[in-house]
Amino acid sequence: MDAFAVSISLGLTCKRRFPQIALKAGLSFGFFQAVMAIVGWFLGCSLKEIIDPIDHWIAFLLLGAIGCSFIKESKEPCLKRLSIDRIKLLLTLSIATSIDALATGVTFSLLDVDIALAAALIGQITYFSSVLGVTIGHGLSHQTKLQSHMNILGGIILILIGCKILIAHLLQGI
Helix, strand or coil: CHHHHHHHHHHHHCCCCHHHHHHHHHHHHHHHHHHHHHHHHHHCCCCHHHHCCCHHHHHHHHHHHHHHHHHHHCCCCHHHCCCCCCHHHHHHHHHHHHHHHHHHHHHHHHHCCCHHHHHHHHHHHHHHHHHHHHHHHHHHHHCCCCHHHHHHHHHHHHHHHHHHHHHHHHHHCC
């Protein structure tokens, strides 16, 4: 779900080369979701005590920083705006949205799930939902007279996703 929401945010901010952005986001998010599930499965419970207490903070900080960058970059000329053409941004978003897949992989190891099938399904579903998210976001960006504010909206969405992840994990302890 986070990859879908981030993809909507990317679609809101992409002005050109929409199909390439949708493809890049889908492939990257799908790949990282699948790989993180596999990594989590291999880690099993051995590192759960270390990762679990901080995974939400990592996602919160990464998404918050990227969201703030989107907002900051909204003031820049179009050519200087953030773009997932920058591999660092795409990788950071992919990692931030796939941290929960790591925990899912750990859970799969406890449930004796076939990780190859599970990871393939996770990757495919994330790919298609990410492409759909970019498509929806891109469509919405053309339906409004506030196109200059789409980077700000995209940044706010990323910050809110980070806050949602953090709050959900913090409330689990209550």
